[in-house]
Amino acid sequence: MKLHNAQKTCWNCPAIDLAGKVDFRACGQSVEAFERGPDQEGDVYVMAECKRRPELGLFDPMGITFEECPEWVETPFGYMLKDMRVMILGIDGYLGWTLALWLGALGFQVSGVDNYSRRDWVMERGSHTVVPIARMTERLQAAREVLGININFRRMDILDRSRLREFIEEVKPEAIVHYAECPSAPYSMIDADHAIEVQRNNVLGTLGLLFIMRDTVPETSLLKLGTMGEYGTPLTGRPIFEGMFPADAVLRWRGREWSLGGELTPRDPVSFYHVSKVQDTFNVYEACKYWWLRSYDIMQGVIYGVHTEQVAADPRLRTRLDIDEWFGTVVNRFVAQAVVGIPLTIYGAGEQIRGFISLQDAMQCMTRLICSPPEPGEYGVVNQMSGYYSIRELAETVARVGRKEFNLPVKIQRVENPRVEADRHPFEPIFERLPNDFGFEPQVSLEEEIYRMFELLTQPEIKARIEQKKHLIIPRTWWSGMKKQVETLELWEE
Ligand code: USQ
Secondary structure (H helix, E strand, O other): OOOOOOOOEOOOOOOEEOOOOOOHHHHOOOOHHHHOOOOOOOOOOOOEEEOOOHHHOOEOOOOOEOOOOOOEEEEOOEEEEOOOEEEEEOOOOHHHHHHHHHHHHHOOEEEEEEOOHHHHHHHHOOOOOOOOOOOHHHHHHHHHHHHOOOOEEEEOOOOOHHHHHHHHHHHOOOEEEEOOOOOOHHHHOOOHHHHHHHHHHHHHHHHHHHHHHHHHOOOOEEEEEEEHHHOOOOOOOOOEOOOEOOOOOEEEEOOEEEEOOOOEOOOOOOOHHHHHHHHHHHHHHHHHHHHOOEEEEEEEOEEEOOOOOOHHHOHHHOOOOOOOOOOOOHHHHHHHHHHHOOOEEEEOOOOOEEEEEEHHHHHHHHHHHHHOOOOOOOEEEEEEOOEEEEHHHHHHHHHHHHHHHHOOOOOEEEEOOOOOOOOOOOOOEOOOHHHHHHOOOOOOOHHHHHHHHHHHHOOHHHHHHHHHOHHHOOOOEOOOOOEOOOOEEEEEOO
């Protein structure tokens, strides 16, 4: 079977050099003009050079496929550009660190930056990661010793644009993964200071990065983490498309009809944090349009889990796991609650449905996307999730695994919902691009990952760390601004 990216060409490859060889403004947004070839009148013919194979001279960038190019080698995740340079912004976080080791193990040249703000935000709330993590210097050393991976790390805030620019110019990354944002909805709803900080950090960080990429690495793909929560949960029940309406979607109004194909779908974010992601969407979309940058906006579902082969290889390589009301995501919180005997906290009716993906499956998706870069000017969107569940189903699954496999007396409670969100709604997400266009196959089932989490979180040292922060589990941050612990509405054990 052909690999998913076998037929992509130099046009998609970050090693291409288009500068000065194409009049971007004259040829508009469409690749079709190039594909028609040089013979037809009025068409633009793009010539390119290869930064890795200068001996090719000037050539037609559509002419060589990844399958044919010796610089692209076969891996389980598609063809990969040999020693491809990937820079991870936010490399110290839950996802960033996991991805650094995952890519390093596959032979990518990994670099990264972080200002440790995730550690600071969690500390500011009086919490800690329940899976202990090493300091960055120790992490880097362990990566070298245990996995033979050398990571080029620089401590910096991405809002410090001159330092970031310098590092990007030095490394010349061929893909940039942007995880350097504050990921928490409740944190952004604490008060004005927190809402402003989240939007400043996220929106301005991304905007500055886009300008730097325009000026220094315009052929590099940007993999920007968005969120399924940008779309909200449309009450009409219409499908949640992957960023844009499909070609055959139509708008009907007063007896007339228009195509909606290719237009951005409406966004209806569910917190000031989610609003920051929507703002990013527009900024990235515009940058692709104005400057022919290439980007995948990754609308990731709620992430959960602790495991990849690399993070499990040594205690110093573990990635963080938060379970407090601000930085813990729901499945991670439920498993921790089950371990220390807190009834699992379903907010509201518990009929709210979200898309989910395990840590390991998210890493697979990212690798496939990195290996299959968008073309110049492309703003691509993928909905990155492997399944969807109601919160009640999740609580029941965690309770079942905890009781059956770990002999824990797990209870479930419904509490007042501190958020403003529909807790009963239709939900039809479309998540076809990753499996169909990029060959993604989920490898980890929900039960399997929950099992692994129990295995780790029931270890005495980790259980003790959950116990220490037990008081930060029941939420007190209301979207209304109120600060009071939510009340239990119902409690059951099966
Ligand atoms: N929930 C509970 N009980 C809890 C915690 C959460 O019922 O103890 C419910 C929430 O009300 C919400 C759902 O579970 O309906 C998900 O909440 P969450 O805290 O796990 O996730 P969320 O706030 O939506 O944010 C997380 C990540 C964020 C990412 C997002 C993806 O923190 O970075 O953008 O998941 S998504 O939800 O698809 O937008």
